[in-house]
Amino acid sequence: xxxxxxxAEQDSAKQAPxxxxxxxxxxxxxxxxxxxxxxxxxxxxxxQRDQVLSLILWGPPGSGKTTLARVxxxxxxxxxxxxxxxxxxxxxxxxxxxxxxxxxxxxxVRTVLFVDEIHRFNKAQQDAFLPHLEKGTIALIGATTxxxxxxxxxxxxxxxxxxxxxxxxxxxxxxxxxxxxxxxPQLRELHPNVTPEALVALAEGAFGDARRALTALEAAALxxxxxxxxxxxxxxxxxxxxxxRHDKGGDSHYDLASALIKSLRGSDPDAALYYCVRxxxxxxxxxxxxxxxxxxxxxxxxxxxxxxxxxxxxxLHAFQLVGMPEGHLAISQTVCYLACAQKSxxxxxxxxxxxxxxxxxxxxxxPLHIRNAPTGLxxxxxxxxxxxxxxxxxxxxxxxxxxxxxxxxxxxxxPSQSGLERExxxxxxxxxxxxxxxxx
Numbered sequence: 001x002x003x004x005x006x007x008a009e010q011d012s013a014k015q016a017p018x019x020x021x022x023x024x025x026x027x028x029x030x031x032x033x034x035x036x037x038x039x040x041x042x043x044x045x046x047x048q049r050d051q052v053l054s055l056i057l058w059g060p061p062g063s064g065k066t067t068l069a070r071v072x073x074x075x076x077x078x079x080x081x082x083x084x085x086x087x088x089x090x091x092x093x094x095x096x097x098x099x100x101x102x103x104x105x106x107x108x109v110r111t112v113l114f115v116d117e118i119h120r121f122n123k124a125q126q127d128a129f130l131p132h133l134e135k136g137t138i139a140l141i142g143a144t145t146x147x148x149x150x151x152x153x154x155x156x157x158x159x160x161x162x163x164x165x166x167x168x169x170x171x172x173x174x175x176x177x178x179x180x181x182x183x184x185p186q187l188r189e190l191h192p193n194v195t196p197e198a199l200v201a202l203a204e205g206a207f208g209d210a211r212r213a214l215t216a217l218e219a220a221a222l223x224x225x226x227x228x229x230x231x232x233x234x235x236x237x238x239x240x241x242x243x244x245r246h247d248k249g250g251d252s253h254y255d256l257a258s259a260l261i262k263s264l265r266g267s268d269p270d271a272a273l274y275y276c277v278r279x280x281x282x283x284x285x286x287x288x289x290x291x292x293x294x295x296x297x298x299x300x301x302x303x304x305x306x307x308x309x310x311x312x313x314x315x316l317h318a319f320q321l322v323g324m325p326e327g328h329l330a331i332s333q334t335v336c337y338l339a340c341a342q343k344s345x346x347x348x349x350x351x352x353x354x355x356x357x358x359x360x361x362x363x364x365x366x367p368l369h370i371r372n373a374p375t376g377l378x379x380x381x382x383x384x385x386x387x388x389x390x391x392x393x394x395x396x397x398x399x400x401x402x403x404x405x406x407x408x409x410x411x412x413x414x415p416s417q418s419g420l421e422r423e424x425x426x427x428x429x430x431x432x433x434x435x436x437x438x439x440x
Contacts, residue, residue, distance in 0.1 A: 059165025062209030118142030167208020342419030
């Protein structure tokens with residue numbers, strides 16, 4: 001490397017953002033992931049033994065996935081080859097593998113292929129890694145913010161160890177910010193006076209994201225100039241409005257949707273509204289939320305309050321009519337009603353009980369007296385013979401057996417004591433108490 005190359009490299013380093021300039025280079029410098037890197041942990045032991053593992057690093061933005069991959073490569077004296085699943089494809093993977101083979105043959109240097117956003121690869125692209133992992137040509141370290149069990153193929157997962165990175169705790173973020181103020185030459189040159197309250201605000205406002213915390217610190221320091229005061233107000237300005245973490249196809253999506261439904265089921269309108277707003281403000285399609293509310297109205301309320309299903313369906317229609325932003329009013333109204341409604345899951349349990357018998361007994365014969373008899377032949381075979389029309393009887397009910405003979409006496413629907421279903425249960429109990437005709 002000549003003087004011009006060195007100068008260009010130095011200029012490039014100066015232009016890099018603070019998060020890149022202070023990126024940890026050793027295991028000891030990595031904060032917030034002690035569950036993976038503390039003494040005695042599997043990953044730390046593998047690194048210390050100079051073992052290169054294929055890994056899937058699953059964690060939120062700014063939790064250190066790229067940093068950890070770089071440190072693994074450095075400690076195992078491997079060539080670190082970064083690769084983006086957004087920008088590259090199978091052709092580029094083949095070129096990287098060919099270079100890895102040559103590197104091993106010529107210099108006995110292993111290759112760590114780091115694939116950022118590996119969940120962006122489709123099944124065929126993910127399968128392209130398999131033969132090279134089998135041969136040991138490369139060690140694959142994939143980074144993803146999405147649940148690997150949803151986004152990655154079983155074949156790829158079986159060849160990699162999945163490690164979960166956690167959001168970095170506020171106290172660790174404070175340490176990281178102090179370290180940046182002490183070690184980064186550009187920050188030392190600016191020498192900002194960061195108040196303790198501002199440091200806490202920067203750490204707490206980053207929501208576990210180290211990159212966000214460092215970016216906000218640098219922005220605040222640059223805004224006040226050399227020797228300026230970074231106050232809590234300046235820190236808040238630098239953080240700006242946080243971007244809500246949510247990917248409509250990813251793990252956050254399922255977590256928030258699950259939290260919404262469980263809050264509704266738990267009759268907590270405040271929590272249900274919170275998670276509903278989280279979904280909508282993060283860009284979720286309101287129709288997805290409304291469809292979940294329609295399902296919930298049957299699954300968790302049912303006949304305890306049949307109005308719930310009507311309200312949920314009407315809310316869906318109302319949204320389709322008025323759209324957003326006014327459409328959120330129908331959603332809010334429905335969420336509050338469903339959370340406070342009487343609950344019953346008998347629609348779910350009754351179906352499950354009936355399905356169990358269907359699966360256990362197969363296609364049992366329908367009793368002759370309730371079979372369809374549109375033709376003379378069918379009538380001659382006994383179809384419909386002896387059928388009693390309930391409307392011909394007092395109360396529009398007649399004691400009759402409608403289940404197949406093998407299932408006589410089965411009760412699938414057991415009304416709860418909640419809301420309207422208490423009345424339904426009393427009526428049904430009276431009907432069930434009337435003796436049925438004997439078996440023929």
